[in-house]
Amino acid sequence: MGNCCSDVGGGMAAVSGAASSAATGNQNDAVDMYLRSHGIHGLFSQIELSFSATSLRDRDVFSKSDPMVAVYIKERDGAINEVFRTEVVLNSLTPTWIAKYTITYHFEVVQNLLFKVFDVDTQYHNVEMKMLKLEEQQSLGEACCTLSEIVTKPNRSLTLDLIRREESVSSTHSQHCGKLTVHAEECFSSKSTADIILRCIGLESKDLFSKSDPFLVISKLVERGISIPVCKTEVLKNDHNPTWKPVFLNIQQVGSKDSPLVIECFNFNSNGKHDLIGKVQKSLADLEKLHLGREGENLYLPTLVGHNYENKILNSKLLVDKFSETVQHTFLDYLAGGFELNFMVAIDFTASNGNPRLPDSLHYIDPSGRLNAYQKAIYEVGEVLQFYDADKRYPAWGFGARPIDGPVSHCFNLNGSSNYCEVQGIQGIMMAYTSALLNVSLAGPTLFGHVINRASGVACDSLSTGAKKYFVLLIITDGVITDLQETKDALVKASDLPLSILIVGVGGADFKEMEILDADKGERLESTTGCIASRDIVQFVPFRDVQSGEISMVGALLAELPTQFLTYMRRRDIKPST
Amino acid sequence: METKSRTLEITILSAEDLRIHNKSVKKNAFVVVQTDSFNSKTTKMNGKGGSSPSWNDKLVMDMPMHTRFVTLQVKCKSLGGRDKTIGLVGIPVTDFIGGYSPETCLQFLSYRLRDPKGLKNGILNVSIRLKEPLQACSSQAAVASGLGIPIDGRNDFGVVTGIPICSGYQFTSFFR
8 A cells, every 4th residue: 555645755856857977977867777776886888889891801703792790799608699780881891881889888897799790692682681690691700809998999999800710620720801990989979967057036926825835847848849857946945036956957868958948937736736837938058148148037827818828928037047068078088088097906915814725715726726715806806997907017915914034014015026016917916916825924914004005105106297097906805904093094195096995805704894994884084183085985895795696796896986086087177188 | 595485275165064052054154264373364155055065265375384284264153243163173284295196286185173172063175286386495494393203213293183172071072
């Protein structure tokens, strides 16, 4: 049985078409809702892939090849599913296909794509694309890459060599047959958002004993005079000269700046039947003129005169107190502008992990090749982030152990060197990790402060050289930290740097105390000197919590990263291109 | 030549959760920034903000070389004409000089406000930038003003933020 009364409070709240600080920037709220309900919380964005090729092989006898492209997605379990086919371009060895493939870009997932180019025989030319059996066509070559490789290129185009696999036994000999260029474009044409403050004066009273409770509904006019509501302000009680809170409208949502909009002022009634006080028809460009001219526009009310409706002009006016247009750059814009995400790793070598030679230790290297929790965490996170780092050199540290000749170190270079801390590639991290296990003896206690300060130093050095880098530190630990206050101090100092910290808790410890560091789950961090973290840079995920279900550990960990990156850039007004 | 003072650009962004006499502040809050007894500037008043007002007011002022703290006081205008202090904080100059970020870079900082009795009362968000980069001669001035022996070999010049203690208060109330 439902509620007896409606949610009046909810009915009075403002409903906006565009989020004021949209990090996702999607143009389709339904898609947003769908993806979020499936547990996908990270940054996702619609991308259109377009294809062109050069130097294709000539397979036809009397004319050139008639190529087409088929796109496949390689799932994590190895299955390859076809998702798209372009049209056939006749007689060309350097085709540019028109059909574009729309794919949702997920930051926190590695999306493997496979492209196969086929030469379609003349007899099939009139067959519908979907009905074509690709096995019967001649393959001109194939290529594969990940979606992140494409979007991180400066002009968002990736050129791949097509490789043709021979069906014969000597399949080690693969021939190069041309190049395929894949180009990515983000799907919305306009990223401009208009930030408007609207105000009315001289409204008339519609209620018997009190003043009106006005609110505005902004709708866009589509053909045949039908209006579709785009956003609604909050209800202000008992006010004949209301000023509503700012309204954010995505310009693409309403069409364009010149699209006609109807702004209606209603009087709120808790029975749901709101009386129209007056309305006005203006486009966004008109509203901007009203703002600049500081004039108001009179509302009109369609009133019944005889059998017709006439527009009676009222004395009430609509004024625009603020009209500002901002362009919201998206995460992909920054990537295309040359920004990098630099990956750094810190591994817990405290004794609570257990003796690495024993199979029940968290650091046990299984000879059968099964990855331990630390290796899994490094691999899964590194696998996603590696594409965003140009030189693939990652600083790697360990903490809480005693290197062969020395006291306990809370931040030692994983590669064993005393001069530099970087290793090459994810493989480099794995190798340094396994060799470090042999060369250090586990000790304790678990302190994060030193590692965070070290990472902050790296970020700071890069800031002073003006590099377009954002740093991501992954800390993998098995236990609760013992220096909570020093860690908080280090985090507060680091909160103003281009740095995000991801913490993965492995093993069976109770990580409740660690959740304090993640401001999502608690309050803003405060240092001993009364300084407070200016933004939340920590994301903490216990490894075991997310083993089942659709949300992967990597997803939960990386979900906030693009938002933290964008918050840092937008606050400082750093634009993607110089 | 040694510079006598530096130019400080401080933008008071916003505050959160301000209370006076245990009730949320309604309106008319403003902030007074002071670098020393001669240099003080005030932001505009925020009429409607309530307990989380935002000012976004940029103030440019001189900061003499010997300044150790920049004091920020959040006040509100009361009917009687006398301004009430809601909370105050002293930002140690070492928080934005000689720290991680290069000084001429814009730095965003947030601080815990404490009311005149020493209790926690909200958060203040500011952004700070120094106009001129630190020159060699001024670092000498900084060294000269440090007294005593650094503890534990650290070179912080030992500036800390003290919390005033008022007699008659429960001890536990500070550590909330």
